[in-house]
Amino acid sequence: MIRILLAEDQGMMRGALAMLLSLEDDLEVVAQLGAGDQVLEKAMEVRPDVALLDIEMPGRTGLDVAADLRAKLPSCKVLILTTFGRPGYLRRAMEAGASGFLVKDGPVEELAAAIRRVLAGEMVVDPVLAAAALSTGPNPLTDRERDVLSAAADGSTVADISGRLHLSESTVRNYLSAAIQKTGSRNRIEAVQFARHNGWL
Helix, strand or coil: CCEEEEEECCCCHHHHHHHHCCCCEEEEEEEEEHHHHHHHHHHHHHCCCCCCCCCCCCCCCHHHHHHHHHHHHHCCCCEECCCCCCCHHHHHHHHCCCCCCEEECCEEEEEEEHHHHHCCCCCCCCCHHEEEEEEECCCCCCHHHHHHHHCHHHCHHHCHHHHHHHCCCCHHHHHHHHHHHHHHCHHHHHHHHHHHHCCCC
């Protein structure tokens, strides 16, 4: 049996996925979790063969958890399953050590096959998303530019961001300016929207 840990913050979706996967003769869902910060501890306890992770979860994102699992439980393959088919997410998932990346609107048979394939050592990526990721190119933002842009997303002032990130106001302005320029935006609101659309934040 292939042992699966399933982390998805929407209870109905999580239950439906677990039920559908359990109909497969060779698949067993050994843990279901609703928050990213619960995954590593549970994974160390139940030792799944494959972790099926949503990207956007409370606590920690699926991308963060994928990196945690690669470091602490390298025997566990990670398959990212998301509603958000954004090219930047795909690139970040691969950098975090994920073995697969699928969008949620595919048939469950495809998901079951993907689980078997990643366990066999293959890389499984949604083909439409792979093409989009190649055409979009890499994320041009540095880690610090991403941090500042993320902090600006809720409308925070430069002074607020400065205090939160322990940076001088002039440094915050420089990072925002660089992010706006790199995204080809007119202001930071557009830069946030553009970066989110591409999965860079």
